[in-house]
Amino acid sequence: MFKPQKLHPISYLSGLIKTIKQNFIVIILFFINIKDFHFADLKQYLWPGFLLILFIASFIINAAKVFTTRYWIEDNHFIVTYGVFNKKRKELDIQRIQSVDTSQDIVNRLFGGLILEIKVPSDSIKLEIVSKAQSEYIEQQIKKVQNTIDAADDIVTENEEGPINAEYNQDQKTIFRLTLKELTLMSLTSGSIVLAILTIMPILGSFQSVIPWERIFNQFQHIAQAAYIVTSLLIIIGLLIAYIIGVIIEFTRYYGYTLKEENHQLKIRYGLFNVKSLTVPTIRIQAVVEKQSFLRRLIGYTTIYFVITSDGVNKMESENASGEVVILPFMKRKNAYDMLHYLVPSLKFQSVETGLPKGGIRRNAQIIVGIILIAGIAGNYFWNVWSLVIALLLIVLVIINSIITVKYSGLLISSDELTLKHSQLVRTRYYYTKKNKLVGFEKRQNPFLKKAELAHFNFITAKGAGSLNIGLRFVQNNEADELKIWYLKERNYET
Known part of the structure; x- marks a missing residue:
């Protein structure tokens, strides 16, 4: 060399x-x-x-x-x-x-x-x-x-500070390996199934135009209807094939996923056709993020990401150019947190205090509900009543999502650590970071929020070549002010 x-x-x-x-x-x-x-x-x-x-x-x-x-x-x-x-x-x-x-x-x-x-x-x-x-x-x-x-x-510092525990030649230690069973279950519960279901639902609702309301089994009354059924079935089959392809892509991408530790660095290796090997220095970790979809929450599994700073060169082909690296792609939630306590001992991973002001339920949903309702009424006018029915179903889902966000989101701050939970209908995210990793704070209000004494806030931390916003919407204004004081000054909060 x-x-x-x-x-x-x-x-x-x-x-x-x-x-x-x-x-x-x-x-x-x-x-x-x-x-x-x-x-x-x-x-x-x-x-x-x-x-x-x-x-x-x-x-x-x-x-x-x-x-x-x-x-x-x-x-x-x-x-x-x-x-x-x-x-x-x-x-x-x-x-x-x-x-x-x-x-x-x-x-x-x-x-x-x-x-x-x-x-x-x-x-x-x-x-x-x-x-x-x-x-x-x-x-x-x-x-x-x-x-x-x-x-x-x-050698220079040994006499001043005493003997140190050298770990430079520490061998690699495998701390996690994704099994074939877990990989298969992970692929089946990936986001591709949600996309397929959301795409199929409107097609299923549109079948009303070929369903004979007077006589359910009045077969082949209209040839056009039969052609429409065939076309719709082909679309559904195409979506099913797309989902299967998505599952295969997810399977081949994370095949053989192995996480090893060596000298305060994490070595990641995965891939079937395109094998990748990454190194994540623990000193570059800015935050820990847990992402748990609705399906994975039902079966008790989760995904853990590390937010890291970039190498200073913004190359999109680099695997960690985004600043977010998958560390535990699919693992039982309890086991994942046991692993996190070992990987990031500086964080306590505390439970958050959930519950936001109830006024956020209406404010979270009102704009989206208005858009969907207008689209449903227009669909009912130009096509058929099922457009309005589908719109009403979507509105119900939006309201449920808003209720979940307000009821189950929250945060907890200690003297040097921030923990934040953002819940939604289809996914839940947890953010964990140290106070000294935060690089900014912003609070946003419009006249309506000022009148209601509510505010939005975001903590900012480094992520790749950019930044990551960690925050919540529609919180109490005085709570947002306290968070700003906590960020700007040294204050002690009970953990």
Whole structure:
């Protein structure tokens, strides 16, 4: 590693695939128009020839970058250089490296290559493509240099602070593995089923136009009605197929999910066709979020996310670019919190005091109810009465959702910790964060809320390259003021 190393030869194939992706639309248009191509006319070759030159030039540029890329370790820095005429050089301080992530799609798995991304708080380096052996060797060398630096620092401070418990060479410990049974149940209860049900409901309601009200079994009275039934059934079958595809996608995405711990870092590996390996440094955790859907709440399972700061480079293809990383994708709620007490001992994960002002029930629902009611009346006027019936059913659901939000949402603050619960009909979210992780507070009021002595509030914490708002709507105005005082000043609250 202390001598310049080359990328894996499969990088050239990866460059070819990238070139095809970049020119995909042009290639499709060429094959669509090839039926009108006159091979005897030389002028017909100008446009395809131009496209071929662009394709070759794009491939040569990618290949040149692969050919000239070199990486090595020098003076406690990880260095990458590339370029033919314009030589570029990038260095990362190894001591600041927080994670080494990998991803491996089907093509890379066939040839034994993977994409390696090395991240520090303000920058990152991506190597496309290295072999698995190269990736493991790079990670070992980075850890070796980091441990050497840390050991040297420890020698200086050992006499002043006494012996310390070194954990630098701690082996990886598997703390969670998603079983096949849990993965299957997780896929079946994913959000795709909710989307399918919500889409099917209006179709089922529209069957009234083909139901004979005078004689229920008056078969084939109208041929058009039979055609409508067939069309509706095809739509339902299509939605069912879409749901099955969604389940398969969820299954393959989280297949083999494994969570390991090593030196205050969490190592995550998952995926069937596109295998991903992520590193989550615990020092970057800003908040813990629990998301529990209605179906999973019924069976006692939940999903845990960690909100982390980004590496400073906003790359949308990065798995944790959003700043929200799945830590426990599907686990019994009690077991999940036992795990959280171990993973994040600084948080107490206290229960919240639920219940918001009852005036929020009407205010949460009134705008949505008004829109749905207008749409239902219009549907009844232009089509049939079932549009109004469906609208009334949706209004009932909106009101139930508003009641649940007001009755079961709430928060709890201690001297240094915030816990907030936001309940809805289809999902419930819990937020846990330390006071020193909050970067802002905002309170919002309009004249109507001022008159009712209500307010909205949000605490703001870092999330990825942006921020996360943690707050509630329609709380007592004096309570929002107390939260602002708690955020701005040092005050003690009983836990």
